[in-house]
Amino acid sequence: MTEAVPVFSTPSPKIRRVGLDRPWAWLAAGWGDLRKAPAVSLGYGLVFALAGFAILAVVWASGISAERYGGFFIVLPLSAGFMLVGPIMAVGLYEISRRQAEGEAVSLAVAVSAFQRNPAQIGLMGLALMLFLLFWIRLATLIFALFFADNPPDPNNFIVEVFFSAEAIPFLIVGIAVGAVLAALVFAISAVSIPMLLDRQETNVFMAIATSFAAVRNNFAPMAVWAALIVLFTGAGLVTAYLGLVVALPLIGHATWHAYRDLVEQDG
Numbered sequence: 001m002t003e004a005v006p007v008f009s010t011p012s013p014k015i016r017r018v019g020l021d022r023p024w025a026w027l028a029a030g031w032g033d034l035r036k037a038p039a040v041s042l043g044y045g046l047v048f049a050l051a052g053f054a055i056l057a058v059v060w061a062s063g064i065s066a067e068r069y070g071g072f073f074i075v076l077p078l079s080a081g082f083m084l085v086g087p088i089m090a091v092g093l094y095e096i097s098r099r100q101a102e103g104e105a106v107s108l109a110v111a112v113s114a115f116q117r118n119p120a121q122i123g124l125m126g127l128a129l130m131l132f133l134l135f136w137i138r139l140a141t142l143i144f145a146l147f148f149a150d151n152p153p154d155p156n157n158f159i160v161e162v163f164f165s166a167e168a169i170p171f172l173i174v175g176i177a178v179g180a181v182l183a184a185l186v187f188a189i190s191a192v193s194i195p196m197l198l199d200r201q202e203t204n205v206f207m208a209i210a211t212s213f214a215a216v217r218n219n220f221a222p223m224a225v226w227a228a229l230i231v232l233f234t235g236a237g238l239v240t241a242y243l244g245l246v247v248a249l250p251l252i253g254h255a256t257w258h259a260y261r262d263l264v265e266q267d268g
């Protein structure tokens with residue numbers, strides 16, 4: 001008889017099934033972590049909020065200077081795309097929560113360098129999310145061209161013509177539907193994978209993604225609520241010209257850590 005060998009070199013993690021009320025508990029725990037280290041958490045959020053605002057400001061300014069609607073439009077998928085790369089941007093917040101749970105000191109320097117706990121695997125996950133972002137921007141550009149190529153919106157009345165005109169309704173329906181499908185896929189692979197890569201340095205990106213899929217599949221209703229809360233808080237941060245992200249990003253980041261700890265058994 002031939003010898004059987006395991007697929008993975010480490011034991012496969014196990015997923016807990018949780019109740020529909022757990023996302024609120026994760027938010028409460030995340031708020032508690034933020035309050036324990038407000039300067040570090042809010043400072044981390046401020047760094048990424050300013051970076052995002054600066055990128056969008058440059059893109060918007062380039063559209064104005066070139067007098068082209070394309071520069072304006074890229075702002076839309078870039079803003080929505082923040083939700084696709086948000087999980088990797090929050091890796092430092094996961095580290096703050098992890099260290100607080102262990103009773104260790106936290107600092108902004110520690111948070112920024114958190115990826116060093118598992119650099120290769122976290123880097124691969126970051127690359128995957130960046131590819132999703134680029135794919136989304138490409139898709140959004142094609143959708144925009146499909147609906148507006150023959151009659152591009154006036155740069156001076158861009159927001160009204162794209163969001164508040166009857167002619168734009170089909171564009172918005174298709175764009176939102178495509179974006180929602182892509183966002184759901186990213187959520188499924190990243191819901192607990194990045195905190196897991198940070199927490200378990202022996203874990204590889206394939207096991208982390210498989211675990212994240214399993215967590216979403218086995219807790220579909222609670223995870224749907226959790227995804228909706230992430231969209232709600234992140235959207236609120238975006239519509240305030242990224243200022244709201246100073247609080248929203250740390251809150252969601254810390255809460256995501258507690259979601260991971262709640263969903264994935266720690267003896268796996």
